[in-house]
Amino acid sequence: MLTAGILSWNNSWHSSSTENRTMEREIVASYEPKKNNEIRMFESSDEMATDLAEYISQVSEISIKERGYFAIALSGGPLISFMRKLCEAPYNKTLDWSKWYIFWADERAVAKNHVDSYYKSTKEDFLSKVPILNGHVYSINDNVTVEDAATDYEFVIRQLVKIRTVGVSESNDCPKFDLILLSIGSDGHVASLFPNHPALELKDDWVTYITDSPVPPPERITFTLPVINSASNIAVVATGEDKAKAVYFAISDGAEGPDAPSIPARMVQPTDGKLVWFLDKASASFLEAKTKNDGYEHPKY
Ligand SMILES: O=C1O[C@H](COP(=O)(O)O)[C@@H](O)[C@H](O)[C@H]1O
Numbered sequence: 167m168l169t170a171g172i173l174s175w176n177n178s179w180h181s182s183s184t185e186n187r188t189m190e191r192e193i194v195a196s197y198e199p200k201k202n203n204e205i206r207m208f209e210s211s212d213e214m215a216t217d218l219a220e221y222i223s224q225v226s227e228i229s230i231k232e233r234g235y236f237a238i239a240l241s242g243g244p245l246i247s248f249m250r251k252l253c254e255a256p257y258n259k260t261l262d263w264s265k266w267y268i269f270w271a272d273e274r275a276v277a278k279n280h281v282d283s284y285y286k287s288t289k290e291d292f293l294s295k296v297p298i299l300n301g302h303v304y305s306i307n308d309n310v311t312v313e314d315a316a317t318d319y320e321f322v323i324r325q326l327v328k329i330r331t332v333g334v335s336e337s338n339d340c341p342k343f344d345l346i347l348l349s350i351g352s353d354g355h356v357a358s359l360f361p362n363h364p365a366l367e368l369k370d371d372w373v374t375y376i377t378d379s380p381v382p383p384p385e386r387i388t389f390t391l392p393v394i395n396s397a398s399n400i401a402v403v404a405t406g407e408d409k410a411k412a413v414y415f416a417i418s419d420g421a422e423g424p425d426a427p428s429i430p431a432r433m434v435q436p437t438d439g440k441l442v443w444f445l446d447k448a449s450a451s452f453l454e455a456k457t458k459n460d461g462y463e464h465p466k467y
Contacts, residue, residue: 202436205417205443207450211248211405214444218403219251221442222345223261225399229344230265236344237332239269239389241357242284243349245403246291248444253295263297267331269304269323271346271394272357275312275375275385278305282383312385316375319387323372333398337437340396341372346389348402351381354412354429356402358388361428366391391433398439402431404449413445414452 208214226236240246251257268288276282285305293303304326307318323341326332333342348356358376359366365374368390375387394400404413416431426432434441445453 200435202440203443204440205445205450205453207445207447207453209447211446214403214405214446215248215251218248218401218444219257221401221444222249222252222347223257225345226261226266229398230262233330233333233344234265235267235331236262236265237267237269237326237341239271239343239346239397240284240288241271241346241348242274242287243351243403244405245347245349246284246288248403248405249292249347253292258296261296264299266298267302267304267326268293268298269332269343270306271348272359272386272388273306274383275306275308275315275387276383277308283308306387312375312377312387316373316387320371320373335396335437338392338396340392342439343393343397345399345401346394346397348394348400348431348434350402350404350409350412350416350431352408352412353380354416354431355381356431356434357394358386359391359430359433361430363430366428366430366433368392391430395433395435395437396439397436400434400436400439400441401444402434402441403444405446407448407451409449410452413443413449417443417453 206214206217208217222238226238229236252261270284270288273284274280274282278285280286304319304322307315310318323332327334327341333344334340335342350356351360353361355361358379360376360380363376363378365376365388368374369392371390372393373387374390375385377385379386402416412429412431415426415429416434
C-alpha cells in the first residue's frame with residue numbers, strides 16, 4: 167500500500183503516482199529535488215528491492231522498444247542482491263532477456279573466480295538465474311594489468327557504441343548506457359570513484375583504473391563521471407544507517423561541511439537522463455530528521 171506524503175522537504179514532498187504493476191510496494195515518499203532527479207524511500211530494503219525490480223523492468227522495456235537493446239552497467243556492494251526479484255515471476259518470464267547487455271561500472275582487479283570479483287558474485291546471484299546470453303556479458307579482462315584492463319574495456323565499449331548496441335550521448339561522444347546502477351559507500355563513493363581522488367577529474371577517458379582504493383582491494387577499474395552522467399538512467403541504491411550521512415550530503419544542496427562538495431555521489435548528475443535514488447528508511451534517516459525538526463542540526467561531513 168502506498169503511504170505517501172508523510173514527510174516534507176522544502177515543502178516539496180509529494181506522493182509517488184507512478185503507475186506500477188506492484189502497487190503493494192510501500193514507498194514512504196517520493197521527491198524530486200533537482201530537475202530529472204527522484205528520491206524513492208522505503209520502509210524496508212525488501213520493499214525497495216520490489217520497486218527496484220519493477221523500475222529496472224520498465225527501463226529495459228522502454229530501451230528495447232526504442233533502441234532494440236538494453237545496455238545496463240552494474241556495480242558492487244549489495245546491489246546484486248537487491249536485483250534478486252528480477253530472477254522471480256513475473257520478470258523471469260516477461261523480460262526480453264535476449265536483448266540485455268551487461269557491463270560493469272566498476273570492478274575489482276582480481277581473477278574472475280576470486281571471492282572479491284563482482285563478476286563472480288553477479289554470475290552466482292543473478293546471471294546464472296536468468297537467460298542472458300553469455301556473449302552479451304562484458305566482464306573485465308582479468309589476465310592483464312589493471313591499466314590494460316581499463317584500456318581494453320574502453321576499447322570494447324567504443325566498438326559497441328560504433329554499432330549502437332550501446333547508445334551515444336547527444337551532448338558529447340560518451341556512451342549512453344540505458345541504465346547504470348550504483349551503490350553508494352559510507353564515504354560517498356560510487357563505482358570506484360572515491361572522495362578527493364584524481365579520477366574524479368577525468369574528462370576524456372571513459373574507463374580508468376586506480377591502484378590506491380581506500381577500500382580494499384586497491385586495484386580497480388571504473389567508469390568515469392562523464393560516462394556515468396551521460397547515461398539515460400542512473401539509479402543509486404543505499405541501505406543502512408552507515409550510508410545516511412553520505413546520502414544526505416549527496417542529495418541535499420543545502421548540506422554544508424568542508425568535504426561535502428567532494429562527495430562523489432553528489433557529482434552524479436545526469437546530463438540528459440534521469441537519476442533515481444532508492445533509499446531504505448535507515449539510509450534516509452538524516453533526510454528524515456531534517457524534515458521532522460526545523461531546528462535539526464545538520465551533520466558535518
Ligand atoms: O567498493 C565498492 O563499494 C560500493 C558500496 O558498497 P558497500 O559495501 O559499502 O555498500 C559500491 O558502490 C562500489 O561499486 C564498490 O566498488
